[in-house]
Amino acid sequence: MFEYAPAPESRSVVDIKPSYGLFVDGTFVDPTDGGSFKSINPASEEVLAEIAEGGSQDVDRAVRAARKAYEQVWGPMPGRDRAKYLYRIARIIQERSRELAVLESLDNGKPIKESRDVDLPLVAAHFFYYAGWADKLGYAGFGPDPKPLGVAAQVIPWNFPLLMLAWKIAPALATGNTVVLKPAETTPLTALLFAEICQQADLPAGVVNIVTGAGETGRALVEHPGVDKIAFTGSTEVGRAIARAVAGSRKKLTLELGGKAANIVFDDAPVDQAVEGIVNGIFFNQGHVCCAGSRLLVQESVAETVLESLKRRMARLRVGDPLDKNTDIGAINSAAQLARIRELTDAGAAEGAQQWSPPCELPERGFWFAPTIFTGVTQAHRIAREEIFGPVLSVLTFRTPAEAVEKANNTPYGLSAGIWTEKGSRILWMADRLRAGVVWANTFNKFDPTSPFGGYKESGYGREGGRHGLEAYLNV
Amino acid sequence: MTATATSARSDLSELGRSETALRAFLHGLPGVDQVGAEQRAAQLGTRSIKTTAKAQAIDLAIRMVDLTTLEGADTPGKVRALAAKALRPDPADPSCPHVGAVCVYPSMVPYAAEVLRATGPGRPSDGPGPGSATGRPSDGSEPAGGAAPTGLGGVHLASVATAFPSGQAPLEVKLADTRAAVEAGADEIDMVINRGAFLAGRYGEVYDEIVAIKDACGGADAGRQGRPRAHLKVILETGELATYDNVRRASWLAMLAGGDFIKTSTGKVPVAATLPVTLVMLEAVRDFRAATGRQVGVKPAGGIRTTKDAIKYLVMVNETVGPDWLDPDWFRFGASSLLNDLLMQRTKLKTGVYAGPDYFTLD
Numbered sequence: 012m013f014e015y016a017p018a019p020e021s022r023s024v025v026d027i028k029p030s031y032g033l034f035v036d037g038t039f040v041d042p043t044d045g046g047s048f049k050s051i052n053p054a055s056e057e058v059l060a061e062i063a064e065g066g067s068q069d070v071d072r073a074v075r076a077a078r079k080a081y082e083q084v085w086g087p088m089p090g091r092d093r094a095k096y097l098y099r100i101a102r103i104i105q106e107r108s109r110e111l112a113v114l115e116s117l118d119n120g121k122p123i124k125e126s127r128d129v130d131l132p133l134v135a136a137h138f139f140y141y142a143g144w145a146d147k148l149g150y151a152g153f154g155p156d157p158k159p160l161g162v163a164a165q166v167i168p169w170n171f172p173l174l175m176l177a178w179k180i181a182p183a184l185a186t187g188n189t190v191v192l193k194p195a196e197t198t199p200l201t202a203l204l205f206a207e208i209c210q211q212a213d214l215p216a217g218v219v220n221i222v223t224g225a226g227e228t229g230r231a232l233v234e235h236p237g238v239d240k241i242a243f244t245g246s247t248e249v250g251r252a253i254a255r256a257v258a259g260s261r262k263k264l265t266l267e268l269g270g271k272a273a274n275i276v277f278d279d280a281p282v283d284q285a286v287e288g289i290v291n292g293i294f295f296n297q298g299h300v301c302c303a304g305s306r307l308l309v310q311e312s313v314a315e316t317v318l319e320s321l322k323r324r325m326a327r328l329r330v331g332d333p334l335d336k337n338t339d340i341g342a343i344n345s346a347a348q349l350a351r352i353r354e355l356t357d358a359g360a361a362e363g364a365q366q367w368s369p370p371c372e373l374p375e376r377g378f379w380f381a382p383t384i385f386t387g388v389t390q391a392h393r394i395a396r397e398e399i400f401g402p403v404l405s406v407l408t409f410r411t412p413a414e415a416v417e418k419a420n421n422t423p424y425g426l427s428a429g430i431w432t433e434k435g436s437r438i439l440w441m442a443d444r445l446r447a448g449v450v451w452a453n454t455f456n457k458f459d460p461t462s463p464f465g466g467y468k469e470s471g472y473g474r475e476g477g478r479h480g481l482e483a484y485l486n487v
Numbered sequence: 488m489t490a491t492a493t494s495a496r497s498d499l500s501e502l503g504r505s506e507t508a509l510r511a512f513l514h515g516l517p518g519v520d521q522v523g524a525e526q527r528a529a530q531l532g533t534r535s536i537k538t539t540a541k542a543q544a545i546d547l548a549i550r551m552v553d554l555t556t557l558e559g560a561d562t563p564g565k566v567r568a569l570a571a572k573a574l575r576p577d578p579a580d581p582s583c584p585h586v587g588a589v590c591v592y593p594s595m596v597p598y599a600a601e602v603l604r605a606t607g608p609g610r611p612s613d614g615p616g617p618g619s620a621t622g623r624p625s626d627g628s629e630p631a632g633g634a635a636p637t638g639l640g641g642v643h644l645a646s647v648a649t650a651f652p653s654g655q656a657p658l659e660v661k662l663a664d665t666r667a668a669v670e671a672g673a674d675e676i677d678m679v680i681n682r683g684a685f686l687a688g689r690y691g692e693v694y695d696e697i698v699a700i701k702d703a704c705g706g707a708d709a710g711r712q713g714r715p716r717a718h719l720k721v722i723l724e725t726g727e728l729a730t731y732d733n734v735r736r737a738s739w740l741a742m743l744a745g746g747d748f749i750k751t752s753t754g755k756v757p758v759a760a761t762l763p764v765t766l767v768m769l770e771a772v773r774d775f776r777a778a779t780g781r782q783v784g785v786k787p788a789g790g791i792r793t794t795k796d797a798i799k800y801l802v803m804v805n806e807t808v809g810p811d812w813l814d815p816d817w818f819r820f821g822a823s824s825l826l827n828d829l830l831m832q833r834t835k836l837k838t839g840v841y842a843g844p845d846y847f848t849l850d
């Protein structure tokens with residue numbers, strides 16, 4: 012046997028402070044009522060830092076700082092000067108990417124391989140991309156001189172903490188808005204390090220404000236009357252509540268919510284690559300991906316072959332220490348999320364689907380869930396309908412392309428879909444019929460800042476990324 | 488061996504009889520998505536192999552090297568020196584394993600054999616050769632590397648035949664070339680496929696030629712001993728096949744025709760072994776064994792120069808086909824300069840410091 016010796020990335024590259032305040036108006040401040048919570052490492056349950064909990068007064072302070080910066084500095088600043096700051100931030104992110112990647116893996120539980128090779132390169136690319144737009148907004152197709160909205164309230168999830176921050180802050184700043192951002196309560200650390208990067212880049216005070224906290228802090232932020240625009244990524248349930256809260260107000264809203272994507276494998280698919288795509292689709296980032304390919308629709312005539320290959324491949328997945336460079340699957344982000352995954356998988360087993368996981372040893376401390384597939388799943392099972400947001404794949408079969416489309420669309424969500432076939436005409440035929448914001452052909456989970464991303468139906472509205480992503484932050 | 492596997496085997500052996508059946512079978516294999524295959528190969532390349540795992544990998548890689556010289560300027564002296572190095576890659580360290588094989592042109596086989604035999608434990612009838620120390624499958628499938636007589640100090644003697652590297656010669660010439668190499672003492676034959684015929688779609692011709700060469704691997708008394716004296720490595724020259732779909736088809740074609748190993752390249756065209764090409768070939772041998780029960784080896788050759796590269800290949804073998812192939816009987820590196828880098832890294836791991844190139848022999 013060829014056993015890989017442990018190859019841990021050093022955590023000494025990052026300096027975590029014992030406690031963090033709120034980042035308001037260019038400095039770290041204590042919260043008005045002094046509340047705090049702890050951020051832990053989900054792989055070990057060790058406390059990483061004490062984080063300030065922002066209350067409504069803190070939110071108000073941050074929104075007012077953002078308003079002042081918008082009116083006095085950032086709004087009037089020429090696009091090319093805003094671009095300079097964004098380029099500077101992008102370069103600092105690249106320079107400090109190892110530090111950020113280690114911190115992301117510590118706080119989130121994702122393998123260092125992914126934070127290093129996926130998250131961080133995309134974060135920097137996003138800032139570079141939107142920096143390029145800052146002085147070219149007149150050519151984006153929204154009129155000769157499109158104006159910003161003002162103050163953007165942004166609430167982001169815990170699955171890609173820094174990447175979601177980049178998706179929100181880069182286009183907002185490029186178009187001339189200022190922001191108040193609330194990171195998720197389980198993963199605030201990279202956002203706070205980003206605040207230090209803003210200071211390092213000499214970004215004018217108040218342009219970026221970061222208020223940490225949980226649901227109540229988020230509610231205070233989106234309901235604040237001084238906010239012109241709300242961008243939210245997270246669960247459909249919270250998205251609905253936000254939509255209700257802003258109904259009838261002048262606030263512009265974009266939502267990027269849940270998904271239950273179908274990954275559709277036809278009998279003429281390149282099997283080995285399709286299996287890689289299935290694995291990447293559902294086990295990337297422990298399945299904590301809104302666009303995860305959590306339903307595998309495989310043509311019945313090749314189901315046995317594909318499943319056999321898939322199981323063989325899954326047996327090779329290395330679950331464990333997120334900081335080990337050879338880890339493929341890290342820790343589940345929180346105890347609450349682990350409980351949610353267990354509840355749904357228990358329901359899957361109780362409803363008669365067959366559960367399978369490769370033999371794998373899970374660490375004793377921390378939150379872990381082995382990569383799992385369910386076969387014999389039908390559209391009537393809860394695991395085929397509800398978003399599990401974990402490393403759990405439901406396998407369904409189909410007979411014809413029309414049936415594949417029907418089953419793929421038979422969900423309240425519509426964020427993404429995957430098609431695996433060697434036939435180009437079928438890819439186009441399917442893509443026309445799938446009600447999903449992104450359709451990947453012979454690949455999955457491919458992201459690029461130039462490509463718009465967003466959903467249909469209960470997966471939300473509005474697009475992030477690309478030229479389309481500018482619209483959400485412009486008064487058009 | 489299950490009954491299903493046996494019947495599957497006989498089914499596949501019929502394929503070579505008809506050009507139409509062969510074509511239908513090869514074109515019915517699942518396609519290879521180029522982007523996906525290259526992405527997977529790149530991902531495997533990011534594995535971090537350190538400390539004990541690295542030491543294990545380096546020794547395994549040394550045992551897998553087919554130490555090669557294929558130059559017009561090769562002389563008996565050069566080949567004798569190479570063979571000596573194959574036996575004792577690091578004269579300063581007796582714990583360093585010998586390489587898998589020496590690979591030379593047919594005319595140079597006698598000189599290599601002379602050196603290797605001088606230290607050899609004798610013919611296989613005298614007892615199992617050193618190669619047999621490695622795990623042998625007990626299911627009746629023949630280990631590719633051990634099928635032929637060793638008796639060469641444990642180091643196999645490979646020779647490129649069949650009008651290497653272009654393969655553009657009449658079949659009779661190729662057969663004579665092969666027999667001559669076997670008679671001179673080669674126990675492994677590296678043949679090139681007829682790429683012209685393959686690209687023109689004449690799969691039957693390519694198949695028949697491999698079958699004929701395999702037969703010639705028995706030497707002058709082919710057939711009488713009941714098993715070939717040399718085992719056959721089939722070079723696909725993947726750089727000339729251009730697409731991964733072609734690589735997969737050529738791999739299956741070579742295996743169906745009886746090849747014991749499939750090898751990427753001659754090293755004589757600009758594009759030699761690459762990780763994605765090797766990935767596709769590993770998938771082919773894995774699927775072939777699942778279908779027929781027969782295990783076939785893989786040899787990437789050309790362009791593999793560093794320990795880092797070699798370890799990437801070993802990781803790929805480990806995670807694609809598993810430990811059954813992590814053995815010199817089933818996986819080889821065709822390389823010349825790789826060995827010294829492996830030795831240098833081996834010494835570095837043991838002593839903690841890099842020694843200069845002058846501390847490693849240049850044969």
